Amino acid sequence: MGEQSLGSGAPGIIPVVPDIPLALRTSAVFWLASAVAGILPVILEVAGIDYGQSTPKWAVPYLVVTAVPWAALQVWAALELLRGAGWARMVLTVLAVLFVLWVLLDLSGLILAGLALTIAGAVLMWRPAANVFMQQS
Numbered sequence: 001m002g003e004q005s006l007g008s009g010a011p012g013i014i015p016v017v018p019d020i021p022l023a024l025r026t027s028a029v030f031w032l033a034s035a036v037a038g039i040l041p042v043i044l045e046v047a048g049i050d051y052g053q054s055t056p057k058w059a060v061p062y063l064v065v066t067a068v069p070w071a072a073l074q075v076w077a078a079l080e081l082l083r084g085a086g087w088a089r090m091v092l093t094v095l096a097v098l099f100v101l102w103v104l105l106d107l108s109g110l111i112l113a114g115l116a117l118t119i120a121g122a123v124l125m126w127r128p129a130a131n132v133f134m135q136q137s
Contacts, residue, residue: 020082021129030121031078031092035071037114038099042067053108070095081125084137089125096122 042063044051055063074095080088096118103115124130 021127021133023124023127024081024130024133027121027124027130028078028082030117030124031074031081034114034117034121035074035078037110037117038074039067039071041108041110051110053106053110078121084134086134089134092125093122 041051041053041055042060045055045060045063073091077085077088077091077095081092099115099118103111
């Protein structure tokens with residue numbers, strides 16, 4: 001039997017992929033869940049479903065225009081975080097700070113849940129094991 005290879009096509013060469021630390025994987029999951037929690041109120045508003053928070057009708061297009069790109073950036077950066085992209089960690093940190101400032105203006109149960117997920121994701125992605133992984137990548 002011949003040697004097997006993965007990825008590069010050269011026989012016997014197996015690319016070394018560092019193990020992603022649990023803290024970083026958990027951080028990415030929290031960031032993805034936070035993106036869902038952030039876009040959910042917009043979906044409910046557009047669908048006209050009352051979820052306990054009153055948003056003026058004129059503000060709904062603004063919510064869509066801001067929340068959809070925000071959530072897309074959050075998902076993209078969370079996935080890139082798992083690849084060890086340092087820029088993703090910086091972008092997510094900025095998003096966390098902006099989200100905390102925005103939450104001070106509007107508190108509701110769904111928003112507070114998103115805030116908890118955001119803060120947990122932000123803290124975990126800066127843990128020592130995550131720092132080592134980011135330096136290796």
